[in-house]
Amino acid sequence: MSEVESPASADSAWSRRLEQFLASRSGIIMVVACALTAMFAATTVTLSPNQQLVVAGALLGVFFIVGRKKTRRVQVFLEVLSAIVSLRYLTWRLTDTLYFNTWIEIGLGTLLLTAELYSLVMLFLSYFQSIYPLGRAPIPLPDNPADWPTVDVYIPTYNEDLSIVRLTVLGALGMDWPRDKLNVYLLDDGRRPEFALFAEACGASYISRPTNEYAKAGNFNNAIKRSSGEFILTLDCDHIPTRAFLQIAMGWMVGDPKIALLQTPHHFYSPDPFQRNLAAGFRTPPEGNLFYGVIQDGNDFWDATFFCGSCAILRRVAIEGIGGFATQTVTEDAHTALRMQREGWSTAYLRIPLAGGLATERLVTHVGQRVRWARGMLQIFRIDNPLLGPGLNWGQRLCYLSAMLSFLFAVPRVVFLTAPLAFLFFGQNVIAASPVAVLAYAVPHMFHAIGTASRINKGWRYSFWSEVYETTMALFLVRVTIATLINPWRAKFNVTHKGGVLESGYFDLRAVYPNVIMGALMFIGLLRGLYGLAFEHVDFIARRAYVLNSFWPRSAC
Structure with a gap:
C-alpha cells in the first residue's frame, strides 16, 4: 500500500526542485531576463513631472531606510536602485529635452548629451568593478x-x-x-x-x-x-x-x-x-x-x-x-x-x-604625473584595446575599459562647466527643461549616484573633494586627451620628480592659471545671469532658462 505524500514534504520537494533550477544555467538566464525586463519597464514608464517627483521622493525614502544596514547585499541593492534612477534620467533626457532651434544648439546640445552618456557609462562600470571587493588576506609561506x-x-x-x-x-x-x-x-x-x-x-x-x-x-x-x-x-x-x-x-x-x-x-x-x-x-x-x-x-x-x-x-x-x-x-x-x-x-x-x-610635492608635478598616466592609458586604449584581442574574460575587459575610459573625464568635465555659458553669453539653449522636471529627474539621479558612491568609497574618497580633484586636473588634461586619441604614438615618457618634502609654501601660477581663467569665466557668467533676471524684461521661459543656467556653474564647482 503506497503512502500518501504529506503537504509539507511536497512543499519541500518543490522548493528543492526550484533551487536546483535557479542554480542551473537555464534558471540563471531566466532570472537575469526577468530582472532586465523589470528594469526596462521601471526606467521607461512615462510619468508627468509631478508624478515623477512623488516617485523620486519614495525612492529617496527607500535609500535612507534600506541604507541604514551596512551589508554587501544592501550595497548591491543601492547600486541597482541608483542605476534605475539614472536610466530614468537618461530616458527623460532622450525623449523630453532635445528641442533645439539652431544648428549651433544642436551641436552644443549633442556635445552635452554625449558627456552625460560618458558619465553614466563610467557610473555603471564603477558599480560593476566594486560589486564584490575580494579582500584578499595573506597566506603563509612554507615552514622551511x-x-x-x-x-x-x-x-x-x-x-x-x-x-x-x-x-x-x-x-x-x-x-x-x-x-x-x-x-x-x-x-x-x-x-x-x-x-x-x-x-x-x-x-x-x-x-x-x-x-x-x-x-x-x-x-x-x-x-x-x-x-x-x-x-x-x-x-x-x-x-x-x-x-x-x-x-x-x-x-x-x-x-x-x-x-x-x-x-x-x-x-x-x-x-x-x-x-x-x-x-x-x-x-x-x-x-x-x-x-x-x-x-x-x-x-x-x-x-x-x-x-x-x-x-x-x-x-x-x-x-x-x-x-x-x-x-x-x-x-x-x-x-x-x-x-x-x-x-x-x-x-x-x-x-x-x-x-x-x-x-608629489608640487601641484605642477602632480599634474605632470597625471598627464603621463592619461597619455599611457589612452595609448593602450588605442593600440591594445581590452575589448578586442584574445585572452581576457569579460570581467577583465570591462575593468580595463573602465580604467582607460576614466582618463577621458577631462573632456566631459569641461563640457559640464562651460555648457551654461552658451546661453548666458550667446543665448544658445543646450537643454530644454523646466525646473520641476530638473528637480524630478536630474536631482534624484545626482543624489543616488553621489550617495551610492559615498557608500562604496567608505571614506577612501570624499565626494566633494573628488569634484575638486577632477576639476583641477581636467583643464590640464583636455588637450592631452584629445591629442593622444588622435595620435597615440607621439606620447613620450616623463619622470615624476621626487625631491623630498617642501619646507615652505609658495604660489605656483603654472599650476593654477587654467582654473583661475575658468573661475573668472564662470563668475562673469553668473553675473550675466543675475543681470538678466534683475533688469531684462523676459518672458517666463527665458526667465526659467536664466535661473537654470545661472546656478548650474555654481553647483558644478
Whole structure:
C-alpha cells in the first residue's frame, strides 16, 4: 500500500526542485531576463513631472531606510536602485529635452548629451568593478625557509638625489628574507659614479646602461638580462619597504603558480599637493586612496588587478613569456599586466601597505604625473584595446575599459562647466527643461549616484573633494586627451620628480592659471545671469532658462 505524500514534504520537494533550477544555467538566464525586463519597464514608464517627483521622493525614502544596514547585499541593492534612477534620467533626457532651434544648439546640445552618456557609462562600470571587493588576506609561506624562492629587488632611478634612493636600498637590504635568496639591484639610468660607490659599499648590485631607451620599462628589461631570481619585487626609488614585505606578500606567489603579479598599495608618508594646500589638510584622503582602497580590491574579484609600477611582485617566467616589460606605451606597468593576462596569467591584490613613499610635492608635478598616466592609458586604449584581442574574460575587459575610459573625464568635465555659458553669453539653449522636471529627474539621479558612491568609497574618497580633484586636473588634461586619441604614438615618457618634502609654501601660477581663467569665466557668467533676471524684461521661459543656467556653474564647482 503506497503512502500518501504529506503537504509539507511536497512543499519541500518543490522548493528543492526550484533551487536546483535557479542554480542551473537555464534558471540563471531566466532570472537575469526577468530582472532586465523589470528594469526596462521601471526606467521607461512615462510619468508627468509631478508624478515623477512623488516617485523620486519614495525612492529617496527607500535609500535612507534600506541604507541604514551596512551589508554587501544592501550595497548591491543601492547600486541597482541608483542605476534605475539614472536610466530614468537618461530616458527623460532622450525623449523630453532635445528641442533645439539652431544648428549651433544642436551641436552644443549633442556635445552635452554625449558627456552625460560618458558619465553614466563610467557610473555603471564603477558599480560593476566594486560589486564584490575580494579582500584578499595573506597566506603563509612554507615552514622551511630553504623552500622559499629567490627574489630580485629592482630599484630604478634616473635623476633623484642619493639621499632619497639610499633609504629605499637600505630598506630593501633589511627585509626579512634568506640572505642567499635576496638580491637588491640599483638600476641607475643616470649613470652616476656616486650611486655605484654607494651600492658597492652597502652590498647591493649596481646596473646601468649606455642609453635610456624606453625609460623605466627599458631599465627593467635591461636588468632582467643581468639577474636570475624566480621573482621580481619592483620598488620606486622613494618607496621604502617594511621588513616584513616579502613574508607577508610572497605567500600567494608561492602558493598559486598561476599568479603572475601581486600588487600592494602605494602609501605616502608626505602630504600630496591637495592635502598640503587645502584647509582640511590630512582630514582629506589622498587622491590615490580611492584606487588602492576600493578599485583595485574590486578588480581583484574579476582577476583584473593592475600593475602599478612599484610595490609589486612579478613572476619572472611570466614577464619573460611576454618578451619583457611593455615598451609600446608610457604606462608600461598597466600594459604589462594586460599583456600577461592575455597570455592566461592571473593577478592578485593585497590591500596591506607594505612600503612608504614620497607623494608629489608640487601641484605642477602632480599634474605632470597625471598627464603621463592619461597619455599611457589612452595609448593602450588605442593600440591594445581590452575589448578586442584574445585572452581576457569579460570581467577583465570591462575593468580595463573602465580604467582607460576614466582618463577621458577631462573632456566631459569641461563640457559640464562651460555648457551654461552658451546661453548666458550667446543665448544658445543646450537643454530644454523646466525646473520641476530638473528637480524630478536630474536631482534624484545626482543624489543616488553621489550617495551610492559615498557608500562604496567608505571614506577612501570624499565626494566633494573628488569634484575638486577632477576639476583641477581636467583643464590640464583636455588637450592631452584629445591629442593622444588622435595620435597615440607621439606620447613620450616623463619622470615624476621626487625631491623630498617642501619646507615652505609658495604660489605656483603654472599650476593654477587654467582654473583661475575658468573661475573668472564662470563668475562673469553668473553675473550675466543675475543681470538678466534683475533688469531684462523676459518672458517666463527665458526667465526659467536664466535661473537654470545661472546656478548650474555654481553647483558644478
